[in-house]
Amino acid sequence: MKRRSFLQRAGSVLAALGVGEAGLVMTGNRYYQVLAQPSPRKLAMLVGINQYSGSSLTGCLTDVELQQELLIHRFGFQPSDILVLTDRQATRQNIETAFIEHLSKQAKPGDAVVFHFSGYGSRAETMDEEGERMNEEESLIQNPKSKIQNLLVPVDGVANGVLEETLWLLLRSLDTDAVTAVLDTSYTDLGTGLWGNLRVRSRSVLQSNVSQPQQPAGQPSTEELAFQAQLRLNSKLKTAIPGVVLTAAGPDRQAFEEQLNGVGAGLFTYALTQYLWQATPATTVQVSLCRVAATIEQMVGNKQQPMLVATTDDLSLKTNPKQTSLTYHLFPNSSEADGVVTAVQEDGKVAQLWLGGLPITILASYGVNSLLTLLPPPGSEAVGNSPRQLLIRSREGLKARARIFPLLTGETYQLQPGQLVQESIRVLPRNVGLTVAIDSSLERIERVDATSAFSSIPNVSLVVTGEQPADCVLARVRKSGLLTGEKSSSSPIYYSQYGLFLPGFYLNPNTVGVEGEAVKTAVQRLVPTLQTLLAVKLLRLSGNEGASRLGVRATLEMVAPTEQVLMQRTTVRAIGPAPASDSVSTDLAENAAGMTDSGIISLPIGSRIQYRVHNYSDVPVYFILLGTDTSGNAIALLPPHSFANPSGLETNPLQQQAVGIGETIILPAASSPFKWVLQGPTGLNEMQLILSREPLTQTLAALESTQHPRGDFQRLGILVSPLEVARAVLQDLHQASLPAAETIAATPDSFAFDMNAWATLSFIYQVA
Incomplete structure (x- = not known):
């Protein structure tokens, strides 16, 4: 039988599961007691490598620490049952020997096993044992007896890499099905270690320092092949890989790491472990991946797309939407925490x-x-x-x-x-600004002119690319790899046009200038976009779904062409139990819209949507819905103006909209003539539903003062001054947090937000 590539042999990704995120939550609840049997023991092996020869990463040791603290304090692993290999310890031989000794020889049926790798990935040419021609996906060369295989790069280099097939054999040697492998690496060669403002965790043979000249570059070592052959002699190998594999990036995508406030970390590992600190016990691995993918998409667009791979040869799972398992195959042993x-x-x-x-x-x-x-x-x-x-x-x-x-x-x-x-x-801090990295590919005179132009823009600071975190990157548009999505070449061709990119070189919509534009002109042209990006950054600072104690729940639903529940957000730490789903149908949830390969909800242009908001707190809750559309515009669901005018002024004020105690409302209201229909172009929508115990007085005043469109009903509008509105939102939340926030004696140059006072729920989805 012809050996298939990993994705053919094992691949069943989130999109193939056929349900939306809300459906995964509700469907998974039926299987928790079956899937999460008590585990006699919990074993983990964590590998992180920063210090490679020739080039280094900065976040892999942080990744290991992130996983280690999570497993011990949230999932109840004993420190003695977690084996850590970092930097010099993480040679090929040590990794493979440690896997056998710590995991294969100790794991018993029912034990939970976690294997984590953070480091470079690469590719190697291997021979097909049966001499059959590989198809195009499996082989990047024309040798009918060879194929290209992914590998994990140990500290001793690509030439000593751990082949993907070796890892699958090691996983098959485990005498338990409760296995999770987390791979925060990627394999596609971009020809550079820095991509935008992020470091790439893939390494080509040419980038590596091959210390064995007698070993042809790009081929596995003879020791690796001998070890693999020895593994195949194990008569107890499972016929399929147990458990699940979580990958930081799908095929031909990249895994990135970034400097986060002085500490490097893999975006995937950080997002995964952070979510699991706050997740409720009933959390499936599919739901976890949905939330992680949304977090990463916010930061880098579609350049990195995490995947969940169901590692089995049972093809029926590709169409079985009820195949779920708990993250790490475990209930957390402790309360959710920060x-x-x-x-x-x-x-x-x-x-x-x-x-x-x-x-x-x-x-x-x-x-x-x-x-x-x-x-x-x-x-x-x-x-x-x-x-x-x-x-x-x-x-x-x-x-x-x-x-x-x-x-x-x-x-x-x-x-x-x-x-x-x-x-x-x-x-x-009240003075949060926007950080811009100037791409290192710009000529020196371009960087000087750009720096001069940015110096006159308030609330914007510049950093050196790759050395400090940045919110966006100013760069010239590449002819390949950025706009067209083509594979990058070793000698990219640049247009004489400037654009603004997310840190992972994902082009911000409508930011590309004309040919021959001067860089100073480009910077001035981008000022409105910079203000929108800063407004979005400020609103994200209010995100607290996992920490809020205000009892609210919201769902995003498709109304047409079909009725489907897409996402649900609930404040799990609110006092008192969240009510059972009111009019949200479980049947609708199980037939929710499909997801992309990364787990992001994708809706077709022309879909009609609505939000359903329920208040189960002990006070009325005031709200505003703000975000960005696929064109990069800042938008809001604008409240109607009052009919009555007690002030006697000619201009009626915007209504303070609230959800009463125990009340459920629809946004936009069913009675409103406005219907929320998704428009093109394709891209990412991000909405923040902000709910407060106190009226959002300054937010409405900001909308009034900037002369936003008027009307007698709710409707979607483009914000004229999004930065002013975002600042007003934070001021309202600060005011709602008094007097509790006064107990800490916050300084005048700081905001203080009480988790009892508000909730910000985030909804991120693609329009395609």
């Missing part, structure tokens, strides 16, 4: 924290004086009605130092390592 106490100092009054549960969008801005609530120590119960809190005094990346707050005279409370923490009050 971080954990890792060490205690000063007689138990000061804590060292790991904040792996903070959303990636707020990490760079998360400020001192933020307040966290301590959960009871592991194995104990809460005492009294007032849980203790920690005040952050300093922070570096994901690590922070905090003290008990308030610290009372004669205090006897003792912090304990392992205590989980949840956000209570989030402190952010």
Whole structure:
């Protein structure tokens, strides 16, 4: 039988599951008790390599730490059952030997096993044992007895790579089906280690330092082939790979890493572990991938698309929408959290924290004086009605130092390592700006002129490409690889046009100028786009679905051409249980719209949509719906103007819209003549539903003062001054957080947001 490529042999991706994200949540609930059997033991092997010869990565060791803290404090792994190999330890021989000794020889039926790799990926030419011609997808050369195979690059280089086929054999050697392999790497050669403002985790043979001249470049080592042959002699090998494989990038896509507030991290690993810190126990791996894919799409567009691969030869799974499993095949052992106490100092009054549960969008801005609530120590119960809190005094990346707050005279409370923490009050600076990287491919005179032009634009700062985090990149448009989607060449051709890109070189809509445009002219032309991007950044800073204690739930639904539930967002930490789904049909959820390969919901142009919002808190909730469309415009579902005018002014004010206690509303209202129909072009839509205990007075004033379109009913409008509106939203949320936020004595140049006061729910989907 001809050996198929991994994707042919094992491939069943999210799109093939045939249900939307909301459907996955509801469908998965029926299978949790079956799929999550108690595990006698939990084993993990984590591999991260930064220090390669010739070129280095910066985020792989952080990835390992992210996984390690998550597995110990959220999923109950024993530290002694987690084997970590980093940098010099992670040779080919050590990786393969450690897998056999730590995982294969120890794992018993029912055990949960996690294998994680962060590092470079590459490709190698291997011979087909049966001498059959590979099809075009399987072979990039014309040798009928060879094929191109992916490999993981150990610290000793591409020439000593761990072949993909070797990893599958190792996984098949495990005597358990509860297996998760996480691969934060990619294999497509871009000819460069830096792509936009991100580092690429794929490495070509030409980039590597081959230390064995007698070994032909691009071919596996004889030791690797001998090890693989030895594995095949194992009579206990499973016929199919158990469990699931989570990949940071699909075929011909890239896995990226970025500097995040002083610490490098893989986008995929960070997004995955952060979501799992906050996820409720009933979370399937498909839902996790949906949420992770949405986070990554926000940052880099479609350049990186994570995938879930069902590793089995059972082709029936390709059409079976009810094939679900829990992430890591486990229920979390602890409550959802935003971080954990890792060490205690000063007689138990000061804590060292790991904040792996903070959303990636707020990490760079998360400020001192933020307040966290301590959960009871592991194995104990809460005492009294007032849980203790920690005040952050300093922070570096994901690590922070905090003290008990308030610290009372004669205090006897003792912090304990392992205590989980949840956000209570989030402190952010008021002067958050937009960071732009100037692409290194620009000529020196272009960079000088661009720097001069940017210096006159407020709230914008410049950084060196690849060395610091950036919100966008100014670059010339490439003839291939950027606009056309073609595979990049080693000598790219550039147009004499400038555009604005996301950090992973995904072109921002409608930002390309004319041929021959001067760079200073381009910068001035892009000022409105820069303001929109900063507005979006500010709104994302309010994102708190996982941390909010305001009881709200919202769903995105397709109304036409068919009725389908697409996504559901719920504040899981709200006081009191969330109500059962009201008029949202489980049957509708199971027939929801299809997803892209990355798990992003995709809707056709012309679809009619609506949002359904339910308030299960103890107060009326005021709201606004803001976001960006596929053309890059800032948009809002504008509230109607009042008919009554008690002030006697000629201009009627915008209505303060609210959802009453226990009430469910539809946006836009069914009675409104406006129907929300998705328009072209194709691209990404991102909407933020912001709900507050207090009226959004300044937000409505900002809409009024900038002369937005008027009307007597809800309708979609393009924001004239999105930055002014976004700032007003944050000011409203700050005001709604008083007086609780005053307890931390926030400075005048900071916002302080109380998690009891508001919720921001994010909806991201593609229009195609």
